[in-house]
Amino acid sequence: MSQKTLEDFPAFRLTRLSRGETSPDGLTAFELDGEFDRIVKPAGEITWFWLLIGERDAVCAQWKSFGEDTRDATLVAHEKEFPEMTGKTLYYLSPGWDPVNIWMVLDKQWGWEHVRFQAVDAVAETYQANGVSLVDGREVRTWTKLQRADKRTLTERYAPAAEQTSLSSGEQQVIPGG
DSSP, rough: OOOOOOSOOOOOEEEEEEEEEEEESSSSEEEEEEESOOOOOOBBTOOOOEEEEETTEEEEEEEEOOOSSSOOOOOOOEOOOOOOTTOEEEEOOOOOHHHHHHHHHHHGGGGGOOOOOOOOOOEEEEEEEEEEEOOOOOOEEEEEEETTTSSSOOOEEEEEESSSSSSTOOOOOEEEEE
């Protein structure tokens, strides 16, 4: 698998940058007109996303308008300043990501490699706690402890048991791929 680069992300070529009004908190509305190298549209009700600028800078932008069958778009970014970038390429990153995560993966010195993780069986053990905990507004007395069935590591995870009444403490169950 080849190493990812910024060029793997949707690219927005900025053709016009205009400065709008500045709010009392010091942020200026910058309007960015340009064209994406592929069709990119808002996902549902989320209207913001990141534009990566080079390898270590980013700006949060919002959709103002976009062509239904084209790649043309007008974006707005509220920033204190915005560098003159007309003619430059900015890279689109959906709101589910944080720019710093992308920069870490792109950094060749980090030595990232593609690895496929396999699920292993787990042993679930239920037990009664000495007291009552409040989790998401419900009382929890019975907990489930999860451990690897092959005991290669001693990592344990704890979660409220799905059933809070009928399980007896110490009950164990193997969960395939758990």
